[in-house]
Amino acid sequence: MIKEMGKLCAWTAAAAFCLQMGVAVAAEIPVGVELPLTGHFAKQGLGQLRGIKIAVQAFNQASGGKDTIKLITIDNESQPAKSVAAVEKLISEGVVAITGGYGSNVVGPAAQAADKLKIPYVSSGAIADSLTRQGMKYYFQILNTEGYSVPVVKLIDTLKIKSVSTVYSTAESTSQLAKSTEKDLAAAGVKVMMHAFEPSTTDFTPIINKVRLQDRPDAILMVGYQNDEIGIMRAAKVLKPKIKTLIGTYEVTVPEMVNDNADLAQNVFGLSLLSFPAEFPTPDGKVFAKIHEDLFKGQDFSYIEEYGYAGAKVLFDAIQRVSAAGGKPTPDNLRAELGKTDVDTVLGHIRFNGDGLNTEYMQHIGQIQGKKVVIVWPDNLATGKMVYPGLPW
Amino acid sequence: MTDLILQSLYSGILQGGLYALIGLGLALVFGTMNVINFAHGELVLLAAYMAYMVEAHLGVNPIFAIPVALVLVCLCSALIYGLLSLVRVDRELNSLILTYGVAVILTNAILFIWSADPHSTGSDWLQGAVVFGPLFSMRGQVLFFIVAVILLAGLWWWLSRSWYGRALRAVSSNRAAAQLMGINPRATEIISFLIAGILASFAGVAIFSYQVIQPASGESLTIKAFIITVLAGMGSIPGVLIGGILLGLAEALTATLGSSAWQELVGMVLFLLVLFFMPNGLFGVKARRG
Numbered sequence: 001m002i003k004e005m006g007k008l009c010a011w012t013a014a015a016a017f018c019l020q021m022g023v024a025v026a027a028e029i030p031v032g033v034e035l036p037l038t039g040h041f042a043k044q045g046l047g048q049l050r051g052i053k054i055a056v057q058a059f060n061q062a063s064g065g066k067d068t069i070k071l072i073t074i075d076n077e078s079q080p081a082k083s084v085a086a087v088e089k090l091i092s093e094g095v096v097a098i099t100g101g102y103g104s105n106v107v108g109p110a111a112q113a114a115d116k117l118k119i120p121y122v123s124s125g126a127i128a129d130s131l132t133r134q135g136m137k138y139y140f141q142i143l144n145t146e147g148y149s150v151p152v153v154k155l156i157d158t159l160k161i162k163s164v165s166t167v168y169s170t171a172e173s174t175s176q177l178a179k180s181t182e183k184d185l186a187a188a189g190v191k192v193m194m195h196a197f198e199p200s201t202t203d204f205t206p207i208i209n210k211v212r213l214q215d216r217p218d219a220i221l222m223v224g225y226q227n228d229e230i231g232i233m234r235a236a237k238v239l240k241p242k243i244k245t246l247i248g249t250y251e252v253t254v255p256e257m258v259n260d261n262a263d264l265a266q267n268v269f270g271l272s273l274l275s276f277p278a279e280f281p282t283p284d285g286k287v288f289a290k291i292h293e294d295l296f297k298g299q300d301f302s303y304i305e306e307y308g309y310a311g312a313k314v315l316f317d318a319i320q321r322v323s324a325a326g327g328k329p330t331p332d333n334l335r336a337e338l339g340k341t342d343v344d345t346v347l348g349h350i351r352f353n354g355d356g357l358n359t360e361y362m363q364h365i366g367q368i369q370g371k372k373v374v375i376v377w378p379d380n381l382a383t384g385k386m387v388y389p390g391l392p393w
Numbered sequence: 394m395t396d397l398i399l400q401s402l403y404s405g406i407l408q409g410g411l412y413a414l415i416g417l418g419l420a421l422v423f424g425t426m427n428v429i430n431f432a433h434g435e436l437v438l439l440a441a442y443m444a445y446m447v448e449a450h451l452g453v454n455p456i457f458a459i460p461v462a463l464v465l466v467c468l469c470s471a472l473i474y475g476l477l478s479l480v481r482v483d484r485e486l487n488s489l490i491l492t493y494g495v496a497v498i499l500t501n502a503i504l505f506i507w508s509a510d511p512h513s514t515g516s517d518w519l520q521g522a523v524v525f526g527p528l529f530s531m532r533g534q535v536l537f538f539i540v541a542v543i544l545l546a547g548l549w550w551w552l553s554r555s556w557y558g559r560a561l562r563a564v565s566s567n568r569a570a571a572q573l574m575g576i577n578p579r580a581t582e583i584i585s586f587l588i589a590g591i592l593a594s595f596a597g598v599a600i601f602s603y604q605v606i607q608p609a610s611g612e613s614l615t616i617k618a619f620i621i622t623v624l625a626g627m628g629s630i631p632g633v634l635i636g637g638i639l640l641g642l643a644e645a646l647t648a649t650l651g652s653s654a655w656q657e658l659v660g661m662v663l664f665l666l667v668l669f670f671m672p673n674g675l676f677g678v679k680a681r682r683g
Contacts, residue, residue: 038501040609042509078609170654197653200613202604205404205529206648213397227511227605234513234603238522238529256510263517 028070029319029329031312032090032098034110035125039078040199043226044102044304048125049073051308052099054291059316061291067323069316076106083110091117096319096329099311104128105172111139120335124311125304127173132357138331140338140356142311142347145173147361148249148271149180152221155247155269155365155377156190159388161218163191164247165211167232168223171199177249178223193217201228204235212241219245226251233264237393244389245269253366253373255300265368267390269376272366273303273347275383276373284313285346310347317343396527401649402642403528409641410538413545413634414596415614416621418589420633421548423622424565425585427485431492432473434614435499436590440466440597441606442503445512448601455514455601462594469499470590474583496611504608513605520603537599542634544595548588549630561585620664626674636675639663 033052036045056069072093076083083101087110090098098114101107102125114121115136123131127143156164164185168178175196182192193215195207211220220236220243222229229248236246245267251257252270278301280289288309292301318337322329342351349360365377367386374384419433440462447458473495480487514520519533552558563571564581572578600606600614621640625632643663644656667675 038504038608040607042504042608043511044509046509195653197648198655198657200657201648201653203404203408203645206401206645207653209397209400209404209529210649227513227607230511230513230605234520234531237520238531240522260512260515263515264520 027067027323027328029067030070030072030093030095031315031319032087032093032095032119033071033073033100034076034083034086034090034098035073035100036078036102036106037073037075041078041102041106044125045075045078045100047302047304048100048102048308048311050292050296050299051124051305051310052312053295054288054305055309055312055316057291057295058287058313059320063320067319069319076101076110078103078106080106080109083107084113086110087113087119087121088117091119095119096331097122097315097334099124099315100308101125103171103173104131104176107131108134108172111136115139119331120315120338122311122315122338124307128176129357130176132353132355136356138335140314140341140352140358142307142314142350142358142361144357144359144361145176145180147363148177149184151271151363151365151377152181152247152249153184153188156185156219156221157188158377159219159245161190161244163193163215163217164219164221165193165195165215165217166221166223167195167197167204167207167211168221169199169201169225169228170196171225174223174225174249178221181221181223191217197224197228199225199228202231204228204231205239208232208235208239208241212239216241217243219243219247222246222248222252224250226254226257230261230264233261233268233392237264240393243391246391253368254302255373256302258368258371258373259300262368262371264392266392267367267369267387268392269365269367269386271363272373272375273306273364274301274373275366275375276300279383280346282344282346284344288346306346310345310350313345314338314341314343314350317341397649398646399527400529401645403530405642405645406638407530407534407538407641408645409638410541410634411534411596411599411637412617412621412640413637414537414541414592414599416618416625416637417545417548417630417633418592418596419615419618420622420625421585421592422589425561426477426488426582428477428488429492429619430473430589431489431615432496432499432611433492433589433593433618434616435496435503435611436466436469436473436593437597437600437614438503438606438608438611439469439499440594441601441610442507442512442597443594444514444598444601445507445606448514448516449512454516454518455598456519458601459594459598462598463591466594466597467587467590470586470593471583474586478579478582496615500608500611503611507608509608511605511607512601514602516602531603533599533603537595537602540595540599544592545630545634548592552630557581557584620660622674623664624667624675626671626676629674629676632674632676639675 074086076086097120099122101123104126107126115138120138122140124142248270253272366373376386443462444455444458448455521532560576561581621636624636647659
């Protein structure tokens, strides 16, 4: 009996030792994700989540089973208050850092909450630069306003457009982008007429009629989300203002628009990192495309997924560097490592300034031509020639 | 400037017709049962998604989705009534919570089934321009404005002339007295829910025909319907049409003469002013008696 007990103890001790070794060898690192999976930004949040899952797969494959990322995801319902609660819940569950977030007005409070609790937060879906000027030490932002406004201004300059009517949503990121573009265009001598609209607006006829009868511009610049832009293009198609082109910003030159509304958006310009059908010339792009195909077979690529992927990749790279140096990822050493980020991603190069803002981010300009999205700017990345003047009607 | 104002009035009237169609179902149920159906916007949205399904999978004009939408939305409406009839205590408050819960479930079901992508019709016919002199609109807008007016007129006639319509009005004014007169209140209540379902079906197909739908749209539709119900006042069908058009005009004129960014604000100010000065609404029972 005593002999049997002794054997049992020996086996138990051995099992415990193995388990302990196992923990030491393959650490599971909890990373928080707070995203809008329901509500107004659900489309974007779900896209970002797919991108983050691709980054997790890439990290876990590259680590060869040594360290693995464990994602803990909470839906913020596209609401600022819920995003704060999500961050607090994630931190209470022991995450070492957080990534995700969409919409500057939703990300802002979440980032503040994370900063207060000293947990790094890498946002891949906020563009308002003002977030990085609030003295937060643990906040890092992948996107920036200039990355959107500069390509639009360059396009307008290239096309020698003299006057623009900007129709923009009063949501935080869109209004900031519209105002930034207005300033840059005015400085370049372009006449700009501004027309704000509420995000809940569904009938754009009165605004486009004002543009048609009062502004008479060379071009209409749409600064809103996909549903807004469809509404604006429809109103323009009915009223037919005498313009030379329509320029969109977010989510115009994307696969869904080509598949569902190609006629409506024909020859319309828009910000886009991807041509359609998509091509991925960079090494990181190839990794992204390969895993995307494995995980989401048959689904079209979207730059929203690239956002989620790039934000998570930057964070996971920091985790990997900490681990490679023999350390255990903690909020403080991750924050320090994130500050040293200098990496090429599917979004381009990423490097943060002292405020945690990635200053290297730059969108491209695409144009819907037939059933394709052709990249027309910058010249070195162009996949086709731009059509100008060109309208959907 | 004249062209600008004329177009603004025209757009406002067309938009108001749609608002009335959305608002009438909610107003009818509120009038009959004193219940604010917070899931009404989601029922409208469900019909819109039926239109999307029919267009995307069968490749036909979304108008042909109306029969499918009618069946599904009326079924859902009847189910909501079934749930509400289980509420025995504190009906007004508990029904708010219950219908809000149903709205959340419906929104998430729509999100789960159809994803979060925005959808809108690809029909050239519905998006085609209709031009009357200086007035421009989409064919879908004009078509569904006419449909809205016909439905509202039909409902007004039915409520004032048919036995069931009168029964419904009787239950609306005094449930107990109506019961004493031999009217079955449960039957009239379920009829009002089914009619609300029919109106929601048409409104949903109309929305898909010239606007953009996404899973989160239901809530704002319910809010619009609620504003119109308050503006109109209880029990007035023409009031709903006028309330809808008033809201549409206020929004369109604000966009034209001021900024579109104030549209929602103006709608809310209008709502508060009516609540403050005419608590029974523009065409509420008290006002009509007076």
